[in-house]
Amino acid sequence: MEKGLISVDRWGQESQAYFLTHLHADHTKGLSPQWCRGPLFCSPISAHLLPSKFPGFDPSLIRVLDVGSTQCLSLHSHTAGSQVRVVVTTIDAHHCPGAVMYLFRGEFGCVLYTGDFRWELRSKRAMMGKKTLLEALQGDKVDALYLDNTYCHPSFSFPPREVVAEQVVDIITRHPNHDVIIGIDTLGKEDLLLHISQALGTKIWVWPERLQIMHLLGFDDIFTTNSNLTRVRAVPRYSFTFDTLESLNTIHPTIGIMPSGLPWDSKIFNNDDKLHQYAYPVLYSEHSCFSELQEFMKLVQPSIVTGIVSSSFCYINPRHYFSRLNNFNYEKAESLKGNRNKSLLRRTGSNRLKVRKEGKFKIAGLSFHRGRVAIMRKERRGAKIAETDALCTSKLNVKMG
Ligand SMILES: [Zn+2]
Numbered sequence: 231m232e233k234g235l236i237s238v239d240r241w242g243q244e245s246q247a248y249f250l251t252h253l254h255a256d257h258t259k260g261l262s263p264q265w266c267r268g269p270l271f272c273s274p275i276s277a278h279l280l281p282s283k284f285p286g287f288d289p290s291l292i293r294v295l296d297v298g299s300t301q302c303l304s305l306h307s308h309t310a311g312s313q314v315r316v317v318v319t320t321i322d323a324h325h326c327p328g329a330v331m332y333l334f335r336g337e338f339g340c341v342l343y344t345g346d347f348r349w350e351l352r353s354k355r356a357m358m359g360k361k362t363l364l365e366a367l368q369g370d371k372v373d374a375l376y377l378d379n380t381y382c383h384p385s386f387s388f389p390p391r392e393v394v395a396e397q398v399v400d401i402i403t404r405h406p407n408h409d410v411i412i413g414i415d416t417l418g419k420e421d422l423l424l425h426i427s428q429a430l431g432t433k434i435w436v437w438p439e440r441l442q443i444m445h446l447l448g449f450d451d452i453f454t455t456n457s458n459l460t461r462v463r464a465v466p467r468y469s470f471t472f473d474t475l476e477s478l479n480t481i482h483p484t485i486g487i488m489p490s491g492l493p494w495d496s497k498i499f500n501n502d503d504k505l506h507q508y509a510y511p512v513l514y515s516e517h518s519c520f521s522e523l524q525e526f527m528k529l530v531q532p533s534i535v536t537g538i539v540s541s542s543f544c545y546i547n548p549r550h551y552f553s554r555l556n557n558f559n560y561e562k563a564e565s566l567k568g569n570r571n572k573s574l575l576r577r578t579g580s581n582r583l584k585v586r587k588e589g590k591f592k593i594a595g596l597s598f599h600r601g602r603v604a605i606m607r608k609e610r611r612g613a614k615i616a617e618t619d620a621l622c623t624s625k626l627n628v629k630m631g
Contacts, residue, residue: 231338231374235305235316238332238343238376239538246305247271249318251345252329253279253417269293273320275328279417279446295320297330298362319366322359323347325516326418327447331359333366339373342530344538346378348515349522350390360529372532379537380517381491387520388491388513395425398487401510402430402462408508409484410462413470417443418516419489423464427452435463475508484508491515 237245241260250272251257261270263286271293272280281287295301300319307314316336323329325346334341342363350356388394402410412423416439423434433454436444444453454460470488478484485508492511518526527535 231334231336231341232307232309232314234308235314236334239345241265241267244268247303247316249332249343250276250280251323251331251343252276252326253283254326254346254415257345258283263287265291271295271318273297273328273330275447276330279328279443282442282446295330297322298358300366319362321362321366322355324350324353324356324359326415327420328417331363333363333372335366340367340370341374341376342372342532343376344378344526346380346517348391349518349526351522351525352390353392363530367530372530373534375527375530375532375535376538377523377526377535378517378539379523380539381515381519382523382537384520386491388515391421391514391516392425394489394512394514395422396429398422398489398512398514399426399429401485401487401512402426405483405485407483408461409478409482410487411470411475411478411484412462412464412487412489413467414440414464414489415467416440419464419514420444420447420449422489422514424449424452426462430462432462433460435460437466440464440466472509479508485510487512489514491517491519 234245236247236249237243238249239251239257241248241258245268248268248270250261250270252273253276261284263284265284265287268291270280270291272295274294274296277292277294280292281289295318297320300317303316303318304313305316306312314336316334319333319335321331321333323331323345325348329345329347331342331344331347334343348356351360398412412419412426414423426432427434433452435455435457436453438455441453441455444450453464457463467488470486475484475486487510489512491513
């Protein structure tokens, strides 16, 4: 795609149209209440939540794209000196509220940007997303795919979210006299909390800013900031530490549940570190696991694929595992990669990863740096486009047609 037409989740460069996949902080870095570079396209839920995250954001710059819809944009090609059509289809990403993927089509070909997504095809929503995607592709393949590679490694395997949600209910039920804290982010995992609330017939405590978001999402009666009304509390992920759990247990018996795709192993921490005996990690992820990524890759069969997560706790290049697929242009993809990917881990063999520094630990055959993992969990860094210029720069009017 020509430079200067479109930017996705990148806010630092001039572009004619800016697309937001979802409102997690690692996708909005550079966006601010004073934003004035150009029109911002997003889903209806993201548009609804945007002013709460960026108070004072100019609403005239927001362009709402219905999920499942296809729209045509008229942009200006500086190369050709004329208008160009970009057809964009908005697809449910089944990640956090408002999260979408974008499929762009035009003379440049077919470009799919997944943002963060979960390809959990046993769910009705994901099946609808698949249907939208296939209809938009019209039998064609994707030329360039920008993929959520958060868990792009065969070791990452986790059950569907509804299965894990039942496990969480079971854990809480087995501790009837304990308080419960659950680590969550400022957006996401709402379905898990709703399931717990319905299954146990209880309200769930959230912090005040999170309650505001819950109300914006339409959940008026389930969540509360009154800790006297419930023993189940959803707390900011960064505050969920083993020290916190130990402190809470000096006051009242408390268990902690951490929903994540990263398989914490208590035995590992018990060796030389402390994992509180009441910490329960559960494999509840809003990112696709490896087998789901494989299914997705088989479906869209991209000519080029680039991982959008360039500085996560575990950057893994999707090209490493999916290069065997038909039409996959490894050399071209490698040239697109650039040198911006900052990995905490280095691949040392076909299936092995090695940590650069001291303080490493192993999970499911992978090595991780404990301190860096904690930092990354806290800061929620992660998704950035790996290369610099694939989708960007220039300024002009954007017309919907
Ligand atoms: Zn996200």
